[in-house]
Amino acid sequence: QQQVKQSPQSLIVQKGGISIINCAYENTAFDYFPWYQQFPGKGPALLIAIRPDVSEKKEGRFTISFNKSAKQFSLHIMDSQPGDSATYFCAASDRSNYQLIWGAGTKLIIKP
Amino acid sequence: KAGVTQTPRYLIKTRGQQVTLSCSPISGHRSVSWYQQTPGQGLQFLFEYFSETQRNKGNFPGRFSGRQFSNSRSEMNVSTLELGDSALYLCASSFPPHNEQFFGPGTRLTVL
Numbered sequence: 679q680q681q682v683k684q685s686p687q688s689l690i691v692q693k694g695g696i697s698i699i700n701c702a703y704e705n706t707a708f709d710y711f712p713w714y715q716q717f718p719g720k721g722p723a724l725l726i727a728i729r730p731d732v733s734e735k736k737e738g739r740f741t742i743s744f745n746k747s748a749k750q751f752s753l754h755i756m757d758s759q760p761g762d763s764a765t766y767f768c769a770a771s772d773r774s775n776y777q778l779i780w781g782a783g784t785k786l787i788i789k790p
Numbered sequence: 791k792a793g794v795t796q797t798p799r800y801l802i803k804t805r806g807q808q809v810t811l812s813c814s815p816i817s818g819h820r821s822v823s824w825y826q827q828t829p830g831q832g833l834q835f836l837f838e839y840f841s842e843t844q845r846n847k848g849n850f851p852g853r854f855s856g857r858q859f860s861n862s863r864s865e866m867n868v869s870t871l872e873l874g875d876s877a878l879y880l881c882a883s884s885f886p887p888h889n890e891q892f893f894g895p896g897t898r899l900t901v902l
Contacts, residue, residue, distance in 0.1 A: 710889045721794075721880050721893030722833070767833065771889050776821065777846045778891060782832040 680705060682770050684781025692789050697755040699784045701768035704749065708770040712778070713742065713753045716765045725766070726753070758788045792817065794883050794894035802900045808869040811897045815862050815883030821845075822864040823891060824856060825880040833880065839864055840886065868899075876901045 683702045691697045701711075712727035728735045728742040728751065735742045741754040755762055768781040795814045803809050815822050823846075824836040835848035839858035856866040862883075868875055878898050882891035 712890065719895075721882070721895050723893065724890050727890070775846065776884070776886050776889055777823070777835065777838055778889065780833045780835070 682781045688785045700752045707772040714767045796894040813881030819883035821884045827878045
């Protein structure tokens with residue numbers, strides 16, 4: 679019940695296209711859902727995060743869509759650019775335990 | 791504010807040896823988490839320390855241990871190294887109750 683399932687494992691998108699990465703969870707106590715971006719040789723960095731009181735959050739070209747009833751959330755990258763090529767991780771946590779539960783990661787490649 | 795620093799950045803050891811990795815969190819952050827990342831794998835949670843106490847622990851053997859000092863700096867130790875311990879070890883700090891974790895660049899450990 680503590681798992682966060684992330685898909686796909688890898689994704690290739692043409693420049694200018696939309697990249698979509700999905701995550702699903704079981705624990706209904708989760709109330710914080712971040713996405714992290716990791717470039718080769720670097721540690722992950724927070725990209726965008728959402729709490730379940732909203733269904734969507736947008737920051738520039740990055741949008742989180744959250745479906746509480748389906749227990750799913752997804753990252754959309756609009757107008758994908760080669761510089762977006764990285765590994766993306768979703769995660770979740772609840773207030774009683776600040777430990778983040780991580781998805782397995784998605785390697786995104788944007789083809790020029 | 792200075793970011794999370796990890797030392798050393800690279801380390802080569804042989805099987806059977808032990809190793810100690812160091813992490814200095816962002817000033818004011820009292821929580822430090824450690825992760826193991828292997829090629830193509832996600833982030834495997836090792837443990838989390840808060841105010842010098844281990845608050846959460848992942849599913850790793852007892853060869854992996856850690857501690858946190860009064861200044862929030864943390865160390866992790868791996869004894870009796872195995873080839874499979876070769877990985878990138880990431881440290882992340884946070885300031886509860888905020889969930890965002892700030893990662894260091896990692897220590898690349900190679901076991902020969």
